[in-house]
Amino acid sequence: MSSGILFELDNHVARVTLDRPKALNSIDPEMDSALFEAWTEINSNPDIWVAVLGATGEKAFCAGANVSGGTEGDGRRMALGGGLTGVGGPMLTLRKPLVAAVQGYAIGGGFELAMCADIIVAADNAQFGIPETKVGIIGEAGIMHRAIRQLPHHIAMALILTGERIDAQQAERYGLVNEVVPLEKLLETATSWAERIASASPLAVQAAKDAVLSRAGWPLDVALATRYEPIEAYANSADRLEGRAAFAEKRAAQWTGR
Template structure:
């Protein structure tokens, strides 16, 4: 049996591919654990700066593998990262979703756990859980209102109707739209820009964007200070200044 998740690392970028096209890249328990393990590797390896999450075939992911669930009753929840191996504990390093085809239900919730989204122009995004007597409990109802206007998020959550890539781009849910088949290449191009930056600064910037969402305005600068001070006093900050003065590319160490 082939592995449900493949990981290819080149030039500081890890492309993590869901490889269960025969079931539309649906996630069962072993696949959730494999995704979590891939994200652990992404965070642990110093030679990886950015991740790209994608799927094989014509569908990004259909979400939970309902056949596996009906057979065993087991939900695809990782011990360490929650549902689908990602939704409760996304990686500390930046992760870009490269979406071809449909990302519905849990597949969309996996996209919402990523930081940036590149989509083919035939991609669709939706949370149809209410049409099946369920709630989008793997982050859909929680994250979507933070990514797009609340009233629009409410419509998608309550109606279950999907939006296409063009509409998702208008809403700011998607960063870039490309021709079908080009999502991974464009995601790698975007990832390369991020990977060229100081890794400690990038990780800290991502952390602050996430954690500051519910900080009181009057406390925000004081709360961010320990993080930004640590970056400012890092070896990479000194190297960045030297490289600028010497008109050369910086050599980051991540320290």
Template sequence: MSGDRVRYEKKDHVAYVTLDRPDVLNAMDRRTHEELAGIWDDTEADDDVRVVVLTGAGTRAFSVGQDLKERARLNEAGAQATTFGSRGQPGHPRLTDRFTLSKPVVARVHGYALGGGFELVLACDIVIASDDAVFALPEVRLGLIPGAGGVFRLPRQLPQKVAMGYLLTGRRMDAATALKYGLVNEVVPPEELDRCVAEWTDSLVRAAPLSVRAIKEAALRSLDLPLEEAFTAAYTWEERRRRSEDAIEGPRAFAAKRDPVWTGEYRPS
């Protein structure tokens, strides 16, 4: 399913999604978003895929976000200005507002992650960064807004005053600062980035796939719920896990002192 803008490969239960425009620091144009939409659909539908790794081609950038040259051309042609979310835009829903994606997404970040690139990172579940990574939401300096979720996610993932400082000034954040505030899970030298990502994906693949999906759904959907309501809310993937063969296999394998064999199969209600 690889296209002109995005490379897509699957191996050993891991889907690798690579923004492939290194000559423009993996800036995302409309065609990029169209290709990504099909890829996100496929990762969700393919039960053999248990985890997704998102990264950028080349050595200079994860992604610098929106292709501003294309945006300028669209503006000149009279295209309507965009606002929050991707509704009505190519590739809708994009990862940044694809709230029901049940597979965990790991961001492999090197170099620049700016604007929409940083917003992609904020939408991922686990983030591994090289120590040369640079994060920023510079939209305020361009007469724009971080409309792909940055204005909403950053204050949820950072202390409010810290988030507002970055949002309102467009200042850059280095990898060490991102690690300090918990925006990334690990920071490693560039030559160790692939090894570190592989360690995380190996751990995710070993985990029960339905448990992973149930936990992701419950954790994210309950963030804004009172604790008592979180316990009683209905979670689709938890219902599937609870009725699954894997829910039986895990304890059985533990009792037999062997590794579990996950099927990801569940009994329809």
């Protein structure tokens, strides 16, 4: 991987860590390219079943971005956050579940990157904000569209219109984060979430994520009538047979992701 992030793989869990603490882990072009490489590896490696996104230092998860629409090595444009946010370029869809471990400031593009996760664990010092209107900078409004979908309407509008922040406890109360823990427990708790996800059938988990998110904005009747290719493919997988056998034999399943 390029510099700007750390990348580790441990027992089917990929750890992606933003590593520019002196810059409050703000996203520069080098980090953007490194994140693109990380998400691409996670998507393509069948031995990776879940990812954890964290950051070094105590002050900030990510304080935003000083890049808009970076480029991957061959010159193609990508969206902010290595393609994950859909801001400034084509969106990269992460097929594996993503757990975000957020501490300190998660503002602007950093807040948006956190909202791309499926599970968010926040340290008790976390703060989430959309500062665009406060500083008089309005560009591509991806963060606002995500906030209005992930927060109660009036809470999201207050954040958008005032540029003020909410703390971790408020974020939990509004359903933005799954759990708030002391800073020293952040990585441990995020890892626990990842391990719980990884204990389930990885192909079933990926198929479920695809089905839910691909039809999240559609009417229920459309979602129910849709045929989902990953779910259909799972029917012929070794893991489906293993799940049935493990249930019949009253033992823990031994998943292979195949």
